Amino acid sequence: MQLIDGKLTSKEVRKEIAAEVEAIKAAGGKIPHLAAILVGHDGGSESYVSGKMKACEEVGFKSSLIRYDDDVTEEELLNKVKELNNDQDVDGFIVQLPLPKHIDEEKVNETIDPRKDVDGFHPVNVGRMTIGMPAFISATPQGIMELLKRYKIETSGKHVVVVGRSNIVGRPMSVLLSQKGNPGNATVTVAHSRTANLKELCLSADIIVAAIGSPGFVKGDMVKEGAVVIDVGTTRVPAMDTKSGWRLKGDVLFDEVAPKCSYITPVPGGVGPMTITSLIINTLKSAKKEIYS
Numbered sequence: 001m002q003l004i005d006g007k008l009t010s011k012e013v014r015k016e017i018a019a020e021v022e023a024i025k026a027a028g029g030k031i032p033h034l035a036a037i038l039v040g041h042d043g044g045s046e047s048y049v050s051g052k053m054k055a056c057e058e059v060g061f062k063s064s065l066i067r068y069d070d071d072v073t074e075e076e077l078l079n080k081v082k083e084l085n086n087d088q089d090v091d092g093f094i095v096q097l098p099l100p101k102h103i104d105e106e107k108v109n110e111t112i113d114p115r116k117d118v119d120g121f122h123p124v125n126v127g128r129m130t131i132g133m134p135a136f137i138s139a140t141p142q143g144i145m146e147l148l149k150r151y152k153i154e155t156s157g158k159h160v161v162v163v164g165r166s167n168i169v170g171r172p173m174s175v176l177l178s179q180k181g182n183p184g185n186a187t188v189t190v191a192h193s194r195t196a197n198l199k200e201l202c203l204s205a206d207i208i209v210a211a212i213g214s215p216g217f218v219k220g221d222m223v224k225e226g227a228v229v230i231d232v233g234t235t236r237v238p239a240m241d242t243k244s245g246w247r248l249k250g251d252v253l254f255d256e257v258a259p260k261c262s263y264i265t266p267v268p269g270g271v272g273p274m275t276i277t278s279l280i281i282n283t284l285k286s287a288k289k290e291i292y293s
């Protein structure tokens, strides 16, 4: 069994990007610039956005954080989105979710220029990805694809069972892995809460992507010998022995499943560390006009 080390891979990717930024600077080019809009003071959102800004600093990007109080109006927020759409210096930006209830998240998302949508949430990017056009791909699926690529995990002709059909992980993973390409060319089954015979289905999988948000859902008797298991779960469960009072639990019962696997992602330290790095990858792609010319 080999652990897929997302922390290490993330460090490697960031080093590669930092070197590229150095080269851009040396050639007198424009430094990539990521902006983030943060509304309110939710602890989780604060810490995500701070991680994103730190990652920019680490790779040498310019970053801007635009903050609003919870009572910002939808109009004010939409005006800022439009301003960033037109700001020639900003290569990409994100609006951290969730937003307060009085703001329509879909409307905000659809107002973002798809060419700057480095979160890959805009319907144009989701549509482009689905039909195999160049697109910004959202952080978690892109991070998983990067891990599969760097660990040279064969997906062609394999049976992948994606457990979970969310818009941000399950569905895009099923699209990406069934597309032509490497990683890709897999036969994909999407399983969800109404799927019959889930255990048998998982036992037939060469690769399982567990993205249901239910801690320890995938058990040892659901996984065949030699399978690859990608655990996307990041549920915070109460813990007496940690400073924060919680710890992250994956969707996979690691101790039972790991001994059967050829490769497995741990939680924490697997898929998670790659997500912010994916945003950095997208911002560089945007700056280099790799997706939209």
Ligand code: GUN
Residues within 6 Å of the ligand: 048, 094, 095, 096, 097, 098, 119, 139
């Ligand atoms: N909230 C939780 N994850 C994300 C993310 O990837 N992007 C944005 N914009 N908000 C989030």
